[in-house]
Amino acid sequence: MAKIRFATAWLAGCSGCHMSFLDLDEFLIDLAQQIEVVFSPVGCDLKDYPENVDVCLVEGAIANEENLELAYLIRRRTKTIISFGDCAVTANIPAMRNMLGDESEVLKRAYLELGDATPQLPDEPGIVPPLLEQVLPLHQVIPVDIYLPGCPPPADRIRAAIEPLLRGETPKLEGRELLKFG
Amino acid sequence: MAKTVVIDPVTRIEGHAKISIFLDDAGKVDDARFHVVEYRGFEKFCEGRPFTEMAGITARICGICPVSHLLAAAKTGDKILGVKIPVAAEKLRRLMNLAQITQSHALSFFHLSSPDFLLGWDSDPAKRNVFGLIEENPDLARAGIRLRQFGQTIIELLGARKIHAAWTVPGGVRSPLSEESRQWILDRLPESFETLHLALNLFKGMLDEALKSEVDIFGEFPSLFMSLVAADGAWEHYGGHLRFVDSQGNIVADHLSEDDYLSFLGEGVEKWSYLKFPYYRPLGYPEGIYRVGPLARLNTCSHVGTPQADAELREMRQRFTNTVTSSFLYHYARLIEILACLEKIQDLMADPDILSDRCRAKGAVNELEAVGVSEAPRGTLFHHYRVDEDGLIQKVNLIIATGQNNLAMNKTVTQIAQHYIQGPEIPEGFLNRVEAGIRCFDPCLSCSTHAAGQMP
Ligand code: SF4
Numbered sequence: 001m002a003k004i005r006f007a008t009a010w011l012a013g014c015s016g017c018h019m020s021f022l023d024l025d026e027f028l029i030d031l032a033q034q035i036e037v038v039f040s041p042v043g044c045d046l047k048d049y050p051e052n053v054d055v056c057l058v059e060g061a062i063a064n065e066e067n068l069e070l071a072y073l074i075r076r077r078t079k080t081i082i083s084f085g086d087c088a089v090t091a092n093i094p095a096m097r098n099m100l101g102d103e104s105e106v107l108k109r110a111y112l113e114l115g116d117a118t119p120q121l122p123d124e125p126g127i128v129p130p131l132l133e134q135v136l137p138l139h140q141v142i143p144v145d146i147y148l149p150g151c152p153p154p155a156d157r158i159r160a161a162i163e164p165l166l167r168g169e170t171p172k173l174e175g176r177e178l179l180k181f182g
Numbered sequence: 183m184a185k186t187v188v189i190d191p192v193t194r195i196e197g198h199a200k201i202s203i204f205l206d207d208a209g210k211v212d213d214a215r216f217h218v219v220e221y222r223g224f225e226k227f228c229e230g231r232p233f234t235e236m237a238g239i240t241a242r243i244c245g246i247c248p249v250s251h252l253l254a255a256a257k258t259g260d261k262i263l264g265v266k267i268p269v270a271a272e273k274l275r276r277l278m279n280l281a282q283i284t285q286s287h288a289l290s291f292f293h294l295s296s297p298d299f300l301l302g303w304d305s306d307p308a309k310r311n312v313f314g315l316i317e318e319n320p321d322l323a324r325a326g327i328r329l330r331q332f333g334q335t336i337i338e339l340l341g342a343r344k345i346h347a348a349w350t351v352p353g354g355v356r357s358p359l360s361e362e363s364r365q366w367i368l369d370r371l372p373e374s375f376e377t378l379h380l381a382l383n384l385f386k387g388m389l390d391e392a393l394k395s396e397v398d399i400f401g402e403f404p405s406l407f408m409s410l411v412a413a414d415g416a417w418e419h420y421g422g423h424l425r426f427v428d429s430q431g432n433i434v435a436d437h438l439s440e441d442d443y444l445s446f447l448g449e450g451v452e453k454w455s456y457l458k459f460p461y462y463r464p465l466g467y468p469e470g471i472y473r474v475g476p477l478a479r480l481n482t483c484s485h486v487g488t489p490q491a492d493a494e495l496r497e498m499r500q501r502f503t504n505t506v507t508s509s510f511l512y513h514y515a516r517l518i519e520i521l522a523c524l525e526k527i528q529d530l531m532a533d534p535d536i537l538s539d540r541c542r543a544k545g546a547v548n549e550l551e552a553v554g555v556s557e558a559p560r561g562t563l564f565h566h567y568r569v570d571e572d573g574l575i576q577k578v579n580l581i582i583a584t585g586q587n588n589l590a591m592n593k594t595v596t597q598i599a600q601h602y603i604q605g606p607e608i609p610e611g612f613l614n615r616v617e618a619g620i621r622c623f624d625p626c627l628s629c630s631t632h633a634a635g636q637m638p
Binding site for chain 2 (some may be wrong): 045
């Protein structure tokens with residue numbers, strides 16, 4: 001059977017979901033036989049998200065313009081998108097800033113009030129992506145196919161989601177062990 | 183014509199970053215910049231939360247080193263309660279930090295950086311990663327995966343989960359270590375030592391031959407170094423005091439307390455990065471460049487205090503100089519630190535206190551402001567809270583390990599780019615070397631953009 005074209009991406013998160021993926025430990029060695037990693041911040045040096053991706057695990061919420069662009073690109077080029085972890089599913093911790101109104105509060109505090117040498121806002125065009133006013137969960141900007149909650153989802157939950165996909169089947173995520181926040 | 187080359191995204195690091203390389207009319211490298219392009223704003227949105235929640239919230243800053251935040255938050259909480267934590271609690275916290283340093287360094291070495299050395303800087307970028315390593319050298323890959331698993335599993339044995347274990351609390355820790363868990367750790371230690379020696383010997387062999395020139399090119403420059411050291415000057419990761427040394431090994435400042443960090447650390451801001459630029463205040467910005475993390479810890483300490491790691495430290499100092507200034511040797515320092523961690527874990531397993539269930543002191547809010555510090559895998563981490571009488575957070579400041587290497591990371595990418603790039607046609611392998619300059623520091627960028635700077 002042809003290897004499935006597999007990707008992972010991170011948006012606004014803590015990389016804990018990716019670390020939990022790496023907690024698959026020796027199962028990664030089996031996985032290497034069955035997948036071709038075509039894009040991944042931790043597992044691949046290719047810089048452009050390619051066409052015809054079969055499965056992509058997307059960690060993190062949508063917090064800035066680059067997150068948004070990458071999410072759109074991933075949707076256009078991917079068959080099955082997994083909303084990977086609580087930040088992607090609910091916007092979780094990054095969305096705690098939403099209650100402060102728009103993004104200016106958090107920026108002002110860190111860079112203007114508190115940068116003691118050269119206080120200024122990081123805003124170089126084309127380099128530093130502007131923050132969005134509100135942080136959003138992934139499914140609010142693109143349709144997703146599978147939700148994998150957890151902060152992070154433990155490795156065996158990730159495995160339960162991936163294994164059926166390797167066989168071309170849709171995973172059935174049901175019950176407390178597989179559908180649990182936090 | 184002048185031109186800018188942008189590497190986007192930098193891969194095999196933790197977090198979102200780009201690198202710009204500025205070429206002049208002749209195609210020579212004028213300058214290079216490392217940009218961090220993410221920001222979440224923890225310090226602001228934590229305001230109003232109970233200080234006891236800070237461990238759980240700040241752990242979510244970073245999924246690679248959540249334990250560092252758990253510890254710094256708990257140590258700040260201890261001071262707010264004004265309690266002395268039980269002896270066993272400190273030993274258990276130390277155990278979790280040693281496990282975390284082990285897993286995080288193993289990740290950096292095996293999963294993220296070793297594909298550069300073992301598969302080659304110029305090898306196929308589609309394969310130059312941990313999955314390529316699995317194909318090429320499955321035994322080494324498996325050993326590295328299992329070494330990381332050893333560290334992650336100790337964290338789980340203590341805190342019931344591998345990532346974001348809500349286990350440390352102000353006053354101590356939630357639960358003790360079971361005898362069964364102690365046995366598991368003891369059983370798995372010999373294999374972990376074996377893997378570490380395998381990696382260390384492999385890497386030292388490459389330093390003699392294949393990786394000789396990288397030592398001179400990848401961020402070789404003078405700077406200050408800062409870390410915690412123990413009262414007797416030994417390597418430290420949890421307690422002790424702060425020390426700065428210069429690149430000749432002179433002690434520049436010693437016996438500094440985390441409580442006074444604002445008097446010796448400042449932060450600059452640049453328009454082109456969400457990551458601020460901490461500096462050593464007495465020297466000003468940006469002259470006050472200093473480095474933190476594994477290399478800094480081995481430079482500031484007089485010795486480690488465990489036999490095998492001390493022998494390795496002596497060898498490193500003999501091979502290079504007493505104070506090691508090449509950023510490439512962060513990789514070497516990381517391996518020596520894993521060895522130190524394994525030895526210290528072994529010692530703790532023989533310590534009668536380690537199974538004690540007296541591991542939590544209770545108290546109420548007694549102090550309204552406190553600073554806690556720990557050595558994260560990537561360097562010194564500060565948490566600073568101000569609370570009201572009910573323990574609700576008024577102000578938070580976090581100084582994160584990786585940020586403190588920001589000036590050094592920029593210097594490193596510029597040095598590498600200037601060495602390799604000699605015209606507008608740039609082979610992919612050269613760009614990979616520039617990125618690898620960043621990998622030396624093993625930065626943790628989700629962590630690093632939350633430093634709020636000075637407490638007003
Ligand atoms: S869901 Fe949790 S573990 Fe995953 S990125 Fe978000 S904070 Fe980190």
